[in-house]
Amino acid sequence: MIVFFVSIEKLKQFQTPRKEVNAVSESHIFVTSGNKNIKIIFEEIMYIESLKDYITIHLENGKSHHIKKNISVFEKLLSSEFIRIHRSFIIQTKKLTAYTKNEIEINSIEIPIGTSYRENWLNHLETIILK
Structure with a gap:
């Protein structure tokens, strides 16, 4: 019977989700x-795209990384x-190559501007233009 409980405890260890450790500095994460x-x-980040509880970080070199994290949580880590x-x-506003009223372009990738985010964007x- 004791072997059964020991086995159950070992199984719980494998099922317990790992804590994600996000080490953040001014230049990287x-x-x-x-x-x-x-x-x-x-x-090196061009833009970040979200799909439910996952984000994809798109980099300048064409690579992208898929991460299980909510975009709102990740947004707080950014400058x-x-x-x-x-x-x-x-x-990333430094990577902006063109924009219209409804979309932003980064290296020929068109990204829509949401209506509820438009005023904040404008x-x-x-502030970007005045710099």
Whole structure:
């Protein structure tokens, strides 16, 4: 009977989700993707895309990393160089190549501007232009 309880405890250890350790500095963050902790340099991020509880971080070199994290949680870790323009997108304003009233372009990738984020984006745009 004791062997049974020991086996159950071992099974619980395998089923207990690992804590994600996100080490954040001014220049980078370590994120958990699969079994790896990956260093993401903020300067290399073009944009972040969300799908439910997962985000995809798109980098300049064409690579992307899929992470189990809510976009709202990740947004709080980013500097003011990043802005959320849609419920599913955060962009790095330095990577902006063109924009219209309804979308932003980063290296020929068109990203929509959400209606509830438009006013915040326009205010942010004014600060970019005035720099």
